[in-house]
Amino acid sequence: xxxxxxxxxxxxxxxxxxxxxxxxxxxxxxxxxxxxxxxxxxxxxxxxxxxxxxxxxxxxxxxxxxxxxxxxxxxxxxxxxxxxxxxxxxxxxxxxxxxxxxxxxxxxxxxxxxxxxxxxxxxxxxxxxxxxxxxxxxxxxxxxxxxxxxxxxxxxxxxxxxxxxxxxxxxxxxxxxxxxxxxxxxxxxxxxxxxxxxxxxxxxxxxxxxxxxxxxxxxxxxxxx
Amino acid sequence: xxxxxxxxxxxxxxxxxxxxxxxxxxxxxxxxxxxxxxxxxxxxxxxxxxxxxxxxxxxxxxxxxxxxxxxxxxxxxxxxxxxxxxxxxxxxxxxxxxxxxxxxxxxxxxxxxxxxxxxxxxxxxxxxxxxxxxxxxxxxxxxxxxxxxxxxxxxxxxxxxxxxxxxxxxxxxxxxxxxxxxxxxxxxxxxxxxxxxxxxxxxxxxxxxxxxxxxxxxxxxxxxx
Numbered sequence: 254x255x256x257x258x259x260x261x262x263x264x265x266x267x268x269x270x271x272x273x274x275x276x277x278x279x280x281x282x283x284x285x286x287x288x289x290x291x292x293x294x295x296x297x298x299x300x301x302x303x304x305x306x307x308x309x310x311x312x313x314x315x316x317x318x319x320x321x322x323x324x325x326x327x328x329x330x331x332x333x334x335x336x337x338x339x340x341x342x343x344x345x346x347x348x349x350x351x352x353x354x355x356x357x358x359x360x361x362x363x364x365x366x367x368x369x370x371x372x373x374x375x376x377x378x379x380x381x382x383x384x385x386x387x388x389x390x391x392x393x394x395x396x397x398x399x400x401x402x403x404x405x406x407x408x409x410x411x412x413x414x415x416x417x418x419x420x421x422x423x424x425x426x427x428x429x430x431x432x433x434x435x436x437x438x439x440x441x442x443x444x445x446x447x448x449x450x451x452x453x454x455x456x457x458x459x460x461x462x463x464x465x466x467x468x469x470x471x472x473x474x475x476x477x478x
Numbered sequence: 479x480x481x482x483x484x485x486x487x488x489x490x491x492x493x494x495x496x497x498x499x500x501x502x503x504x505x506x507x508x509x510x511x512x513x514x515x516x517x518x519x520x521x522x523x524x525x526x527x528x529x530x531x532x533x534x535x536x537x538x539x540x541x542x543x544x545x546x547x548x549x550x551x552x553x554x555x556x557x558x559x560x561x562x563x564x565x566x567x568x569x570x571x572x573x574x575x576x577x578x579x580x581x582x583x584x585x586x587x588x589x590x591x592x593x594x595x596x597x598x599x600x601x602x603x604x605x606x607x608x609x610x611x612x613x614x615x616x617x618x619x620x621x622x623x624x625x626x627x628x629x630x631x632x633x634x635x636x637x638x639x640x641x642x643x644x645x646x647x648x649x650x651x652x653x654x655x656x657x658x659x660x661x662x663x664x665x666x667x668x669x670x671x672x673x674x675x676x677x678x679x680x681x682x683x684x685x686x687x688x689x690x691x692x693x694x695x696x697x698x699x700x701x702x703x
Contacts, residue, residue: 294518294604294633295625320605322631347635349574349605377632378603379519380545380574399624399647400520406547407602408519410572422624428653430680455655 269385272353276360276388283365284477286470287373289387291411292395293404294377297421299325300454301395302372305464307332311369311471316359318376320347325374337362341376350381353388370471379408383415391415391470397422398429402436409443417448419463424453494610497578501585501613508590509702511695512598514612516636517620518629519602522646524550525679526620527597530689532557536594536696541584543601545572550599562587566601575606578613595696604633608640616640616695622647623654627661634668642673644688649678 280287292298306313306329314335317326326338339359341348348355356373363371373389375382383392392415396404399422405412412418418440426433440447450466452459505512517523531538531554539560542551551563564584566573573580581598588596598614600607608617617640621629624647630637637643643665651658665672675691677684 293520293602294629295622319632321634322628324628324631347605347609349603376605377518378574378605380572380601380603381606384572397520397624399622399650403547403549404519406549407544409546425624425650425653428650 266384269353272357273386273388276353276357279360279365280371280388281475282478283368284474285365285368285371286391286474287371287387287389288467288470289373289375289382289389289392290395291375291382291392291415292377293379293397293400296377296395296397296400297454298374298377298395299328301419301421301452301460301463302329302374303332304454304457304460305467306334306372309370309464309471310468312367313370313372313467313471314363314368316356316363316371316373318351318355318374320349320376335364335368349376349378350385351375351387352385356387366477369474370467372467379404379411383411390473391417393417393419395419395421396436398426398431398433398436402432402439405436405439405443412440412447413444415444415447417450417466419450419452421452421454423451423458424456491609494578497582498611498613501578501582504585504590505596505613506700507702508593509699510590510593510596511616511699512596512612512614513692513695514598514600514607514614514617515620516600516607516617516640517602518604518622518625521602521620521622521625522679523599523602523620524553526644526646526677526685526688527554527599528557529679529682529685530692531559531597534595534689534696535693537592538595538597538692538696539588539593541581541588541596541598543576543580543599545574545601560589560593574601574603575610576600576612577610581612591702594699595692597692604629604636608636615698616642618642618644620644620646621661623651623656623658623661627657627664630661630664630668637665637672638669640669640672642675642691644675644677646677646679648676648683649681
């Protein structure tokens with residue numbers, strides 16, 4: 254029984270990788286760079302996007318992943334960007350992550366040929382989103398200081414598979430017992446040398462650096478075929 | 479392909495229900511009440527247990543669920559309670575929840591006959607833990623005010639399947655833009671009449687009421703067979 258379950262899981266990941274590769278080919282054909290944007294629930298992903306995407310020097314679109322509802326997509330639509338909402342609710346009781354096939358199902362609703370950058374805001378979860386490639390160029394995760402210093406040690410795959418960690422809600426530092434040095438020590442233990450930025454989605458602190466980073470990723474994209 | 483996946487998912491939930499029923503029978507035989515304790519990562523579950531379990535008027539044990547590591551179990555062991563760590567890491571890339579079979583695998587390491595209450599601290603995640611019964615009497619979830627007002631709408635199953643919501647980090651209320659009335663409105667929209675408590679694991683505010691609530695659950699257990 255146990256072996257059968259593992260086999261099913263491996264098949265699912267194999268199928269996911271195949272579809273992620275197909276997504277990647279489509280993104281390349283249209284000259285679009287793709288960021289998979291991940292965090293725990295309530296870490297501030299959407300607010301960070303609100304802060305950075307409006308003045309970004311690139312043509313950007315967003316794919317919003319949520320179990321249910323369209324609140325985040327509605328917020329980002331106010332920036333007059335192409336935004337597509339993807340709900341995972343019809344899946345197995347509500348899927349806890351986006352996979353390559355879900356992303357693929359939404360690609361037809363996005364004007365890829367008009368974009369330099371696609372940001373995929375994943376479902377709020379520190380486990381499974383890290384296991385499913387969707388065809389992205391880079392992974393960014395947000396870790397809020399209100400979540401504590403131990404998160405890299407408890408969710409190592411997430412911290413290990415991203416290129417950038419945004420340490421958010423830094424405006425609350427003086428009101429918390431959070432030990433930033435300890436967090437950075439734990440982060441370095443699971444992903445040595447990983448780039449990080451201290452940001453506050455609320456005050457805007459540090460979000461300029463993230464905007465520049467996103468512009469750099471957008472500039473990576475090959476010319477459209 | 480899609481139909482096959484759904485079938486696999488249904489089979490997995492059916493198997494889970496069967497094993498949860500077996501767990502439940504074991505708990506009843508030993509006269510133990512069981513609480514499934516859930517939240518997003520970093521919402522404060524472990525700190526709330528540290529605050530409440532030491533002076534609880536009941537014999538309590540803890541089953542600690544984490545993807546990896548034993549930091550939380552180590553913290554709770556300081557209370558001189560029976561604590562068993564359950565890591566989900568050997569599963570499919572690190573399971574994002576506890577299921578009935580994982581809990582069952584740990585029952586032999588717990589002195590059930592000496593307990594009135596078992597608290598199962600689930601993996602930090604607002605999606606899948608709500609889908610898997612483990613044989614519990616009651617579900618409690620912790621929602622930190624730093625996560626925002628929209629969480630009941632975005633993760634409705636979690637909020638709908640629990641008996642009590644602890645609204646944690648209430649000591650930070652004056653430092654956030656959090657609208658408590660809006661959160662309560664959203665909570666009531668997905669789970670009308672659900673009991674809630676305002677608490678601060680950091681200052682201890684409100685944790686006495688939660689301790690009494692847990693004592694009430696412990697007292698629900700039938701006498702051991």
